[in-house]
Amino acid sequence: MTEKTTDGEGGWFEGLERGDLEGAREAIENRSAESPADWPAQAVEAGFATDEGDYYDALHEATVPTAREAAAEREQSDDQQLIHSIRAMDDATRTANELAERVAEWAGSRFDRSETGIPGARAVAAREPENPADERLVGLAARVVALDEEASDLREFVERAAGEVAPNLTTLGGPVLAARLIALAGGLKTLARKPSGTLQVLGAEEALFAHLRGRAPSPKHGIIYTHEYVRDTAREHRGSAARALAGKLTIAARIDYYSGDRRPNLERELDARIERIRARSDP
Amino acid sequence: MSDDPGTSGDGASDNDASDSDAGDGTSDTGSSGSPTLPAGVTYRERSGKSGPCLATRGTPVYGEPSDGDWRLWDARRSKVAAMYEKGIDLGLAGNEKVLYLGAASGTTASHVADFSRVVYAVEFAARPTRDLVGVADDRENLFPLLADARTPETYAHVVEPVDVITQDVATRGQARVALANRRFLRDDGRLILAVKARSEDVTTDPADVFEAVLADLREGYEVLDTARLEPFHADHLGVVARPR
Ligand SMILES: C[S@@+](CC[C@H](N)C(=O)[O-])C[C@H]1O[C@@H](n2cnc3c(N)ncnc32)[C@H](O)[C@@H]1O
Numbered sequence: 096m097t098e099k100t101t102d103g104e105g106g107w108f109e110g111l112e113r114g115d116l117e118g119a120r121e122a123i124e125n126r127s128a129e130s131p132a133d134w135p136a137q138a139v140e141a142g143f144a145t146d147e148g149d150y151y152d153a154l155h156e157a158t159v160p161t162a163r164e165a166a167a168e169r170e171q172s173d174d175q176q177l178i179h180s181i182r183a184m185d186d187a188t189r190t191a192n193e194l195a196e197r198v199a200e201w202a203g204s205r206f207d208r209s210e211t212g213i214p215g216a217r218a219v220a221a222r223e224p225e226n227p228a229d230e231r232l233v234g235l236a237a238r239v240v241a242l243d244e245e246a247s248d249l250r251e252f253v254e255r256a257a258g259e260v261a262p263n264l265t266t267l268g269g270p271v272l273a274a275r276l277i278a279l280a281g282g283l284k285t286l287a288r289k290p291s292g293t294l295q296v297l298g299a300e301e302a303l304f305a306h307l308r309g310r311a312p313s314p315k316h317g318i319i320y321t322h323e324y325v326r327d328t329a330r331e332h333r334g335s336a337a338r339a340l341a342g343k344l345t346i347a348a349r350i351d352y353y354s355g356d357r358r359p360n361l362e363r364e365l366d367a368r369i370e371r372i373r374a375r376s377d378p
Numbered sequence: 379m380s381d382d383p384g385t386s387g388d389g390a391s392d393n394d395a396s397d398s399d400a401g402d403g404t405s406d407t408g409s410s411g412s413p414t415l416p417a418g419v420t421y422r423e424r425s426g427k428s429g430p431c432l433a434t435r436g437t438p439v440y441g442e443p444s445d446g447d448w449r450l451w452d453a454r455r456s457k458v459a460a461m462y463e464k465g466i467d468l469g470l471a472g473n474e475k476v477l478y479l480g481a482a483s484g485t486t487a488s489h490v491a492d493f494s495r496v497v498y499a500v501e502f503a504a505r506p507t508r509d510l511v512g513v514a515d516d517r518e519n520l521f522p523l524l525a526d527a528r529t530p531e532t533y534a535h536v537v538e539p540v541d542v543i544t545q546d547v548a549t550r551g552q553a554r555v556a557l558a559n560r561r562f563l564r565d566d567g568r569l570i571l572a573v574k575a576r577s578e579d580v581t582t583d584p585a586d587v588f589e590a591v592l593a594d595l596r597e598g599y600e601v602l603d604t605a606r607l608e609p610f611h612a613d614h615l616g617v618v619a620r621p622r
Contacts, residue, residue: 107536123523128535130561135538151496155518158536162522163511169504169524259505 106134108143108153119157124165170260174283177256181274184249191216191242198236205232213243262357263347267340267365268322275318276344287352294348295319295341319344324369332372339368413462417472418493422448432459434492437516440485449489453610456486457546457572460610461618466603468618469568475540477562479527479555480547482506484513484520490544491520498537502526527555530562539564546572553594556619560598563621569599571617572607584613595619 107122135150144150195216202209202219205228209215219236222229250271257270261283264273279297280286286294296303298318305311316325316337328336343365350358415421421430422445433448443450453460461468472493481487481499483506491497496519501507507524514520525533527547540562547555552573563569573591575584592601599619607614 105535123536126535127531129531131534131537131539133538134536151519154521154536155514158521158523159511159514162507162514162524165524166504166507166511170508173504259503262505 106132106137107157108134108138109141111143113143113153116157116160120161120164123157123161171282171284173256174260174277177253177260177274178278178282180249180256181253181271181278184246184253187242187246187249191239191246194235194239194242198232198239201232202236205229213239216240216243261348261351263350263361264344266357266359266362267347268319268344272318272321275321276348279318283348283352287348289345291338291341291345294345295337316341324365328369328373332375335372335375336369339372340365343368413465413467415462416468416470416474416493419451419462419472420448422450424450432462434489436488436492439488439513439516440483449492451489456489457607457611457614457616458486458490458544458570460607460614461570461572461605461616463610464605464607464616466605466616466618468570469602470542474542475538476542476544477537477540477559479543479545479559481510481522482546483509484522486544486546487520488513488517491517494542495519496521498523498533498540500525500527500533528558530559534561537562539567541567542570543567544570548572548574548577550577552577553591556595557598560621565621567621569617569619569621571595571619572611573615573617575613575615584615588615591615592617598622 105128107119107126109122111118111122135144135147138144138150138153139146144153191213195212198216198219199209199211202215206219206222210218216236216239220233220240222233224230224233253274254270257273257277258265261273261277264276267273268276276294276297277283277286280289280294289297296314296317299314299316302311302314306313315334319325319337319340322340324340325333325337343361347358347361350356350361415432419432419434422433423430424443424445432451432453433445434451435447436449438444438449440455442452442455451459453463458468470493473495476490476494476497478487478490478497478499481501482503484499487497487499487510498521499510499514500523501510502525504524507522510522514522521536523533523536527545528551541564543556543559543563545552545556545559549555552571556569556571560569573588575582575587578587578591588604592604595601595617598621600622602618602620604615604617607616
């Protein structure tokens with residue numbers, strides 16, 4: 096707050112020069128009032144507006160850019176929340192699996208038959224400890240189970256949030272791939288600015304550096320390999336499929352960042368492209 | 379929303395001629411016959427369609443079919459339109475000052491702005507607000523506010539007392555939102571509320587949910603009329619109330 100007027104008193108326009116849109120935004124976003132008042136009349140009385148119509152013009156001029164900028168900023172920060180949550184999801188999954196291995200190894204020394212992985216940890220967590228060592232083992236297994244559940248909750252959140260942050264990218268790539276691409280790029284804005292050739296190899300940075308040092312062929316795909324349109328396409332057509340998918344994902348990211356419309360056509364176009372690529376007889 | 383009351387808009391735009399402006403609507407509608415429509419709202423006949431459709435006058439917003447100046451106002455896309463179709467009298471004359479809670483992309487808010495003096499449109503999600511701002515660009519009487527309807531003090535320094543509150547927030551605590559915003563409503567004002575049962579509780583029977591919401595609402599409002607919004611909106615209740 097730059098002004099120390101008005102907490103709970105005046106209207107948003109109080110103390111503002113007409114046309115000071117920055118001040119107006121600051122006032123609309125940060126001030127508050129317990130109850131409404133006849134702001135148009137007060138604005139006229141204060142000389143801020145000549146009449147009610149003039150006041151509404153000023154209000155429109157102030158609220159539209161304020162809402163536009165505030166929404167854009169919020170969306171920006173929504174993509175950062177998505178990035179944190181997909182990284183946390185990966186960490187939680189990886190850590191749960193690592194600890195599950197430890198549990199399995201330990202449990203193998205105590206009980207004859209024991210499963211491995213998360214199901215193994217779940218079985219151990221359900222046991223009655225018989226001695227102090229068991230207590231620690233069962234306690235650890237319970238943490239593994241809880242961590243695995245947290246990973247599922249994080250995935251659910253990612254699935255919901257990705258569709259809000261980037262609806263078209265999510266429709267084409269699925270929520271997890273959409274979130275990973277945004278995370279690899281550092282944000283939806285930076286993703287939207289990348290050429291499709293870069294998006295195609297995002298996540299294959301190591302292979303790309305090896306290639307640049309002359310030690311490997313250029314990678315044909317990065318994280319988009321996880322998409323069925325690349326993974327399940329015959330090897331000889333995979334490069335074309337990756338290029339086609341990357342092209343559409345790039346367009347989707349741009350629409351999501353710049354306009355936010357939904358374009359169901361993109362999906363149909365991509366489906367048709369991939370079908371044609373897969374139908375080719377020669378590489 | 380799979381029910382199709384026979385109004386799938388596509389292409390049925392022009393030349394439906396019929397110049398009758400009066401909202402006589404050849405009523406096939408709900409409970410209490412044909413409600414009085416505010417000035418600026420009418421029924422338009424559409425060629426090849428089974429019945430007339432509500433319409434307002436303004437710049438098209440979301441690809442809705444139009445007929446001359448008139449933009450069709452589809453009850454399946456708007457709970458306020460559905461309330462009219464169901465025969466609730468909303469008590470609007472036109473040219474009111476309106477506070478709209480849960481404006482989303484501005485679909486309904488744009489129609490309401492067509493026949494109101496001003497509309498303060500509150501929405502708290504960023505993405506739909508982006509579209510709402512686009513709608514407000516073309517409508518100088520529509521003021522978008524990115525704010526949470528549960529905290530009226532964050533916009534009471536902008537919103538003046540109004541004649542009408544329309545509320546369609548579809549989140550838990552719908553009665554509480556209406557009560558918290560009562561301070562904006564003039565004594566003779568109207569609350570037009572769409573209650574979504576599933577937002578309150580997905581397991582309880584909608585009828586019981588509605589009863590509970592109405593009971594809460596009565597702490598601050600007198601309920602004047604209600605109607606289920608089927609087939610336009612499943613498990614929604616339309617409510618008209620006035621402050622008490
Ligand atoms: C069913 S949609 C509204 C559709 C809109 N009335 C129309 O007919 O065009 C509900 C909207 O309410 C918004 N909403 C939910 N809770 C809210 C709150 N506490 N404050 C403001 N908006 C809220 C949601 O983000 C969503 O966009």
